[in-house]
Amino acid sequence: MEYLIMTIKAVVVFAVVAGSMPFIVWAERKVMADAQARIGPNRVGPYGILQSFADALKLMFKEDVTPRQVDKPIYFLAPVLAMIPALTAFAVVPYGSPEVTVYGVPIFYVTDPKQVGVLWVFAVTTLSVYGVVLAGWASNNKWSLLGALRSAAQMISYEVALGLAILGVVLGSGSLSLIDIVEKQAVPRAFGIPGIWLFAQPVAFLLFFTASLAETNRTPFDLPEAESELVAGFHTEYSSFKFAMFFMAEYINVLTVSAVVATLFLGGWLGPGVGQFPLLGVVYFALKTAALIYLIMWLRATLPRFRYDQLMRFAWKVLLPLGLANVFITALWVGLRGGT
Amino acid sequence: MSAIGNAIRQSLAILKGMGVTLRHILREPRVTIQYPEERPKQSFRYRGIHQLRLDENGKELCVGCNLCGLVCPSECIYVEGAETDAPEEARVSRYERYALVYVINAARCLYCGYCVEACPTDALAMTPQFELGEYQKRNCIYDKEDLVRNHRRWADQAGYGIEWCNPAKLEEWTGDAKPVGPPSHPAVEP
Incomplete structure (x- = not known):
């Protein structure tokens, strides 16, 4: 029974995440158009909302070119490796209040209520670097390789900042479970400040958000792609549906990152009235995630790309010391208060 | 710090x-201008395809002098002039000289407007028409009928080089109803 419910939840979450991807792409194009005084897609469906479906269909009918010099098994594996971690990380993200029962069976609004959700998110999102690196390596193309090299260095460097940023929240919550972390945020702090970690750990929020932009290769950290320098970076040699998979992976990553940030720092499903109507939690969670996605798009419309040396300097000389200082101060605070 | x-x-x-x-x-x-549905508003000096203007009696103004053909940098204008002794009512042109053949190869034309500036009788002008796509290159060659048809269609909107001939639009275009008048060519002192 337990596994049946888990399977159903997994299927639903997968469907929702994968199904919202085209709309995120569409929304991004609209936001970018807004910022650039354009209109954006408006031909396919009302307000162009079906544009992504048309694009996906078009990509499927394109010729799937496999260059002769590629390392075939790895070349075919890479897009899959890029996409799976993005979807898998979602397994531990709680998207609603856990206190719901259907016919007496408790339904957690999370696919797998692991006690080590934070570690799971980390372990899985780190894997996504393999998709990029292997794609660049297997393509046997200098631009792809340069993109892959950059992304290997970038993603591993920013992983450190990501981990340090999250430590502040983990120390403060005293738990590695994402559900516990959200529930800790339900208690208001002094002066009526909401208990969400955004207010108690603003440095951690900024660090985590910045580092996760770098992890997902979004602007201003989109060096692996860097279309103005490296053709298309690591996916230069990919066409047709394999390209579509990289493309989908990027946007699912955006969704995953937003969901994780919403969980860790914005209180996940928490919001007024969730106690009476647990289903409202899903709505709050979706709204918070959507707001973060909008923020990411807004940043893309604003910021130029980092130069490679700036990127490395920023990771090691700014984010790392800030993260260490944040962990130190949080640890001191937790220690002086005698536990969480 | x-x-x-x-x-x-x-x-x-x-x-x-x-x-x-x-x-x-x-x-x-x-x-953004949603092009096929919305159209850009051209400046009154926009240089689209040419027109051969007619005077108020429907007579051609062109005298077949071929100054336009001479000044054309891409040599896309071909003019064959002719003269006639016919009385004014029977003439195709307002003048005794007229263009027997007048051809513009729009596929070669670069729309610089030198021909319009060279024209001594203001017979040649440009229109705001920019949609000139054709499947066959030979369809880009416009003869006199085509150019006169352009005049019938676009005369009231055409401004480049003939602002002073279009007094109805002058204020809209230049914000000043005062006729500018054709540029005078003062005689060079010896």
Whole structure:
């Protein structure tokens, strides 16, 4: 029974995440158009909302070119490796209040209520670097390789900042479970400040958000792609549906990152009235995630790309010391208060 | 300490930049023109395809002097002039000289407008028509009938080089109803 419910939840979450991807792409194009005084897609469906479906269909009918010099098994594996971690990380993200029962069976609004959700998110999102690196390596193309090299260095460097940023929240919550972390945020702090970690750990929020932009290769950290320098970076040699998979992976990553940030720092499903109507939690969670996605798009419309040396300097000389200082101060605070 | 100040300044610069994009998102008008449905409003000096103008009696103004053909940098205008002794009512042109053949190869034309400036009788002018796509190159060669048809269709909107001949539109175009008048060519003192 337990596994049946888990399977159903997994299927639903997968469907929702994968199904919202085209709309995120569409929304991004609209936001970018807004910022650039354009209109954006408006031909396919009302307000162009079906544009992504048309694009996906078009990509499927394109010729799937496999260059002769590629390392075939790895070349075919890479897009899959890029996409799976993005979807898998979602397994531990709680998207609603856990206190719901259907016919007496408790339904957690999370696919797998692991006690080590934070570690799971980390372990899985780190894997996504393999998709990029292997794609660049297997393509046997200098631009792809340069993109892959950059992304290997970038993603591993920013992983450190990501981990340090999250430590502040983990120390403060005293738990590695994402559900516990959200529930800790339900208690208001002094002066009526909401208990969400955004207010108690603003440095951690900024660090985590910045580092996760770098992890997902979004602007201003989109060096692996860097279309103005490296053709298309690591996916230069990919066409047709394999390209579509990289493309989908990027946007699912955006969704995953937003969901994780919403969980860790914005209180996940928490919001007024969730106690009476647990289903409202899903709505709050979706709204918070959507707001973060909008923020990411807004940043893309604003910021130029980092130069490679700036990127490395920023990771090691700014984010790392800030993260260490944040962990130190949080640890001191937790220690002086005698536990969480 | 200055490094920290720098970092703070740079972080604030990001916020400032985001403010700029937000202002664009919320307030700036869209510049996109949905082309087939909406059309751009051409400037009155826009140089589209040519027209051969007629005078108020429907007579051609062209005298077949071939100055336009001579000045054309891409040599895409072919004119064959002719003369006639017929009385004014029977003439195709307002003048005794007229163009027997007048051909513009629009596929070669670069729309510089030198021909319009060279024309001594203001017979040649340009129109706002820019949609000149053709499947066959031979369809891009316009003869006299085509160019006169352009005049019938676009005369009231055409301005380049003939602003002073279009008094009805002068104020709309130049914001000044005073006729500008054709540029005078003062005689060179010996």
